[in-house]
Amino acid sequence: MKAALSGNIKRGQGYREFEKTVDAEFDRAGLTRLSTHQIQNIYETNVSLAYAGGQMQKMVETAEDFPFWKYSAVLDGKTRPKHAALHGKIFRTGDFTFFPPLDFRCRCTAILLTARQAGRYPKDDMPTGRDRQKLYDNLESKAFAGSKQQKFMEWIAEQYKEADQATRKLIDQAFDVMKEEIRNLEYESAKEFFRDADIKRIEKEFLSNTRVQKAGAEAGLTKADTFRTYAYTDFENGLSADMARLHYGGELQAWDKNRLATFKKDLTKAVSKLPKVEGVVYRNLDKLPADVVKQFTTPDAVIEWDGFSSTTKSPDVHANREVRLVIHAKTARDIESVSKDADEKEALLLPGTRLKVVKSETVGQQVVVTMEEI
Numbered sequence: 184m185k186a187a188l189s190g191n192i193k194r195g196q197g198y199r200e201f202e203k204t205v206d207a208e209f210d211r212a213g214l215t216r217l218s219t220h221q222i223q224n225i226y227e228t229n230v231s232l233a234y235a236g237g238q239m240q241k242m243v244e245t246a247e248d249f250p251f252w253k254y255s256a257v258l259d260g261k262t263r264p265k266h267a268a269l270h271g272k273i274f275r276t277g278d279f280t281f282f283p284p285l286d287f288r289c290r291c292t293a294i295l296l297t298a299r300q301a302g303r304y305p306k307d308d309m310p311t312g313r314d315r316q317k318l319y320d321n322l323e324s325k326a327f328a329g330s331k332q333q334k335f336m337e338w339i340a341e342q343y344k345e346a347d348q349a350t351r352k353l354i355d356q357a358f359d360v361m362k363e364e365i366r367n368l369e370y371e372s373a374k375e376f377f378r379d380a381d382i383k384r385i386e387k388e389f390l391s392n393t394r395v396q397k398a399g400a401e402a403g404l405t406k407a408d409t410f411r412t413y414a415y416t417d418f419e420n421g422l423s424a425d426m427a428r429l430h431y432g433g434e435l436q437a438w439d440k441n442r443l444a445t446f447k448k449d450l451t452k453a454v455s456k457l458p459k460v461e462g463v464v465y466r467n468l469d470k471l472p473a474d475v476v477k478q479f480t481t482p483d484a485v486i487e488w489d490g491f492s493s494t495t496k497s498p499d500v501h502a503n504r505e506v507r508l509v510i511h512a513k514t515a516r517d518i519e520s521v522s523k524d525a526d527e528k529e530a531l532l533l534p535g536t537r538l539k540v541v542k543s544e545t546v547g548q549q550v551v552v553t554m555e556e557i
């Protein structure tokens with residue numbers, strides 16, 4: 184878990200690329216260059232804030248396992264004394280006032296602690312009241328305290344307002360490169376969800392699948408969005424099976440329910456960007472419990488699934504299963520273009536979709552149920 188939180192995301196990577204782009208832009212426009220120091224400041228700070236934002240979010244998700252975090256300064260000659268003063272201080276997960284970075288080019292980090300680990304430290308290490316106020320008063324750049332990303336954006340906006348045309352253009356350019364960097368960080372973080380045993384294979388297949396990557400970009404999905412949707416349709420990794428267990432019972436095999444809930448939220452966000460299917464989709468099922476079949480064959484019964492439900496746009500895919508739901512959908516998302524197996528012609532019903540049984544009939548060996556989304 185700790186490796187997942189602090190692992191693959193490397194700060195500052197890609198800086199050289201960024202600097203080159205900014206320099207080239209300057210040369211093209213024949214402008215005086217921003218100092219390397221200024222460029223690096225904006226760049227590093229943004230990457231490091233993006234990283235911190237992701238880390239804080241993940242920490243909230245795993246707060247049950249790691250209810251505390253410890254501030255850790257590098258403690259060398261370059262460490263600011265006011266950051267060194269925070270070294271070793273312990274805070275509750277969710278209390279992110281002092282979460283690093285606390286300034287431009289701050290190298291401080293957060294270390295996750297279990298309740299047991301936190302219990303071994305003296306009470307003094309958990310500042311409250313006046314001690315806490317003192318630490319806060321001490322901070323040089325208070326804009327970095329708490330929800331720093333928004334404050335940083337406000338700061339940049341302020342700089343932007345006062346800047347001349349040439350500098351503005353540069354900041355725009357810088358942001359394009361930084362956005363790309365942040366998209367890469369999001370992608371790295373999406374990869375961390377998968378097991379080590381699977382991720383190499385999934386990523387290799389994903390990166391070599393130009394159809395999927397092109398379609399994702401054209402639909403306005405980020406690389407992380409496209410990857411998540413693609414990986415969900417890769418049955419081999421067991422995610423869709425665990426997701427089904429989360430909602431319909433059975434022991435989870437590879438992920439705990441908090442992580443699956445996070446993935447569900449992320450995947451919902453991703454596939455919601457894809458076009459809606461107009462018309463009929465089919466959900467073909469086998470080996471259903473009798474009570475479920477009974478519900479499907481009850482006129483006017485309303486059915487709501489908590490998880491994602493796979494359907495197909497094609498009348499020919501899996502057409503011979505025991506139960507065939509013919510669904511007049513309104514909000515199903517067309518995921519064919521970003522699915523691992525395009526032949527499935529897959530469309531996804533989002534969690535919470537409500538369907539009403541219109542009629543059911545037995546055709547040969549098959550129960551055919553007509554439903555409409557309400």
Ligand SMILES: [Zn+2]
Nearest residue numbers: 266289290291
């Ligand atoms: Zn620091």
